[in-house]
Amino acid sequence: MKRLRSTVPLGTPPAWAALQRRVFAELREVYRPVMERYVREDGSLLWPADPNHSGIDALDDAYESFQNWPVLYLLGGNRDYLDLSLREYDAITQQFSRYDSGHGHPMAVKEYEQGYDWFHQGEGYLFFYHLNLAAPDDARNRERSIRYAGFFMNEDPEAPNYDERLKLIRCAYSGSMGPAYRNFTGEPWMYEDWKAFYGLPFGDVPGIAEIEDIRRPEHAAAMGAVMRERMSRGDVIANLAATTMVANAYLHTGEEKYRAWVVEYVDAWIARAELNGGIVPDNVGLSGQIGETFGGKWYGGYYGWTWPHGWLSIGDAVLIAAENATLLTGDATYMNFARTQIEQLTKQGIFDKGMLRVPYKYGDPGLRHRYQLWIPGVLQTEDGEIVSRDGWFEFQPMDPRYPVHLWHMSQEPGDLALARLLRNHDNRDWERIVKKPAKDLGGHDAAWASYLEGLFPDYPEQILRHNLAQIEERLAFIRDDREDPADYTDSYLQKRNPVTVEGLLQLTMGAPLPMYNGGLVMASVAYWDMQAGRPGLPDDVAALVERIEPGRLVLALVNLNAEASRELRVKGGAFGEHRFVSARELGDSDAADDADAVGASAKTAIDDARFIIELQPSTRIRLELEVARFDNKPAYGDAV
Template sequence: MLKLRGEHPFYEPPKWALLERRLIDLMNEAVEPLMARYVRPDGSILWPASDAHTGIDALDDMYESFFNWPLFYVLGGHEKFKSLSKHEFEAITKQFAKYDTGTGHKMIENEYEQGYDWFHQGEGYTFFYHMGMMDPQDPKIRERAMRFAGLFLNEDPEVVNYDEEHRIIPYPHSGSKGATDRNIEQNRKGWHYAEWMRFYGLHFQDVPGVTTIDDTRTEAGALALGNAVADRMARGDVPLNLLATSMVTNAYLHTGDPKYKSWVKTYVDAWIERSRENGGMIPDNIGLTGKIGEHNGGKWYGGWYGWTWPHGWVSIGQGVGVAAQNAMLLERDPSYAEFLRTQLAKMNEQAEVVDGTRFIPYKFGDPGWYGFDMQMNNVLFEDRTKSVAFRKEDKSVLWKDGWFEFQPMDPVYPTHLWYMSMEEKDRELLKSLRNYAEPDWDHIRYYRAKDQAGHDYAWVSYLEGEYPNYPEEILTYNLSQIYQRLHFMRTDTENPAGYKDDYIQIRNPITLEGLLQLTLGAPSPLYNGGLLTSRLRYFDADVKRPGLPQDVAALVSSLTADRTVVELVNLNATETRNVILQAGAFGEHQFTGVTYTVTGAAQDDGSKLSGSTTMEKMPSGLFVPPAVEREADVDDKWLQLELLPGCRITLALGMTRFANDPSYLEPWEAAANG
């Protein structure tokens, strides 16, 4: 492993570095009031209020409440996050194994979700995937990873979650009691109206007696829609099931067993073939014999969590994006980016341009009633004016040639596409999909999102030199998020008896978007079960644990297909820090060379000056010696750096992406194994 020394003094610590370390320190402190007030000492949750609780929903919300805690540890969070993460996973798993679903099983059976859709499973089990990076040596984490993935390889003789002949997960709900229709069949009792339904519209436009969502307020309407849902949606494969590829990929990262890689490739390739058969667009319902629309009158749309109901592209895009990334990671094949690219291109072809912004349709369905409410701003009405959330003035959402819910594209999807491919055409697509009427790439905007993220366009602008203040501004924003939640907890008067299943989520003070982007050069993982995808990872070489060492800050300032530029700073004034850099989240990339900065004049070894040979004057009036560039050969997934006290170093790292077999292998484990 190549070892370099960072010895160039900074004298004035960079503001971004101070903010970065303050953010880490604040999050280290901020979980104490949450744990003390909102979680029992044994780790169990204050929801539900009764042990007699019955239902199939909300296990995901419990795991989800801590989804980013192990990832924070991986970035350099306090050691307690490792023990807290394990403690909470064990406690929640034990607690929710007590609750009945009303369908003949407990909510958790054999330590795993009894059977639910992958929109929710993906949200919840992200917590578990990050634990693999956090502590891959833990035998319980590894054993569960293999056993949970084995559920989808039919390794439990009593559980069938996969049809090898037709290459499908045969039902929209799957889990430890097998793929099943039992949960959706419960809708034959009636799809009774609830307030949340008014934001999502109807599943179908051809159910007799159900022409608007208000018709489900009647017993006849509720029964009619409920039976239609069970008839058309309960059976067959859906794109959301692609999120199961993360569970199987996670097992591969632990073991390297080729059976997991083979399953992911086979399953993703099957969906790609179906999409090609459907003219490029991914169909959202595949029948039990593998035919598109088999149980839905031959229609390629109208499946469970599909193109029509409830979220459209929001859930479709998660499945496609996660699957494409997992296949690309395991197969080291960049062509899998085309799976996501094609979907974005097809939707973009239908775009409506208003005020210079491309409004992309998120949903597809039959002609009918589109007068439902919207939870977000900027969805086009039928007169092509823009809506304001909750104030639609009895207008209908624009429906055009089957497409509806036209809105600016969420930046997460084109950003992840560009990040996967690093191709110019995808960068151009990303820039073309910005919201030009209400710019979202040149300043920090408040977003209410589960992952506390949403600033992908602004981050990419920073990488391109268009938004130089982004590091300081996103870190300041992240700090404000934490202080806001701490204040909320201090002044919280809500009665615990009234807590909803997301009560911890809305109080969780861990926010990682800025740290991921700036330190790892990484977008936030796709929320419904995406694995971390990053250019770099760090390990503390002195204490042999993941993450940036104490007092060390990092800033990735440039990304191209074969180059990553990062600056590292040691803010400690008296102690040296030793950090190992890894190429990729799972060592999937390879360093091919490095140009780095040192102090002094040019050397006879071919080093090149980065600036003047005279002393450089700082804004404070202090003078510092010039930085000199040197070059070194490297052909490894790891590189070690000794950072002297009060010093900084800039590394321009040559990289070959997806050159290595990915794994959770840590550098000291590799050294021990020779």
């Protein structure tokens, strides 16, 4: 394994380096007020307060409360975050195994969701994936990973979720007890009032022409009956998030059966999109026919194009599937699955106020949509009707995470141009830090991409200062919190979690926040502290991925310690999926995009997924790395 050594004196530490280490320092023990005030001694949560709680929802919210704690450890944060995460996953799983699902079965069976949609499972099991990445050698993580994946590969006879012949998951609700058709039953299966924010799932239910009609209980019951009839059987697009659970088992074992399942299932949905004129349908019946229970319509499925979120949930599912297939095969053409869907929406877009607003939803052409919106920027008429055109509606700025994730995986110039085309001119979030109400404390993909292009040079300092403000805001909320625990909802802990990792992931690992509905960490580099024998940056070391270009990275590392050297191993990607071809040290005068800069060192051949850097006291090093992306078989762990 090649070894490099820093020799350039540090001088005045760069502002980004000092701020980065300050963020690590501020995060070191912010878990304490959370654990002391909001979690019981046995690790169980304060919600639900009723020991006889019943329902199928909210296990995901419980897990989400800790989803970024393992990531902080992985980055080099306090080991306590890993220990607490392992403990909390066990405690929450046990806690929700005691609650009834409403059908005579626990919410969690065999330590897993008994049967729920993958929009929510993806959100919840993001915590589990991060835990496996941070602690792949933990025996419980490995055993659960293999067992959980088996629920979707028919390896558990009590969970026949997958039709191997037709390549479909049999229900929108799936889990450790198989297709959960039972969770669509109950009389009446109501269309609840809170869903009024998302509009009507169907426009052909007698007596229901607009959202206000749902206020009448008989109408809510009628809509619920139609939803149950149409949505309870067959596969839906959101189920693509299940590919991460199977990919997770592959990363532990390397067994071909897991890779083959992911490829088979993703390929099946790609084929359905091709059959549907390029737009991915959101439903397929148990016979394999698109629109089987929807009168032949390719839209209307559970968490599909019409209801409740449209592209928000479809985009996550498609990006997750494309990323997983790319990672496991090394074939980046899988990103075309996501690219074509973004392009389809772009073609349907409406230019308004100097920007392109794309439709997030599709429903029966000719329907009128009028309901309370929960997101800004959606086109409406003067009297409040939501603009629709040829069945497409909810025209709005596209969230930048979709085109930025696409570009980050493909590194195609055309994808970066697509991200520019879809910029949000309402808030200009590609050139400034915009505070966003994101559950993962993220939302700054556009600004990060601009930085990597050289268009937002002080982004590292700005995002780190923003992260410090986020931490203080959450801690102040905890200090001033007077809410009665009896009034807590299922997400009470999410909005009190002071851990923020977006800036650290972007700057140190060259990685966007994972797709929130169940994506893996897709990174440019990862680190191993050689002296401490653990993942992440060593104490006093700061890292900055300055450029990400086709086959090329620029990485800066700084040792702020004036007395002690630091030794770390740099890995290509979170799973060793990238191979470093060569490294070349760049001098101060070398522009990051100038491959022939005067004063740069000669290239050092690496030809490995890893290399070692020794950082002398108060020194820095800046490297141009030639990278063969997705050239290695990905795996958990950091074995040499």
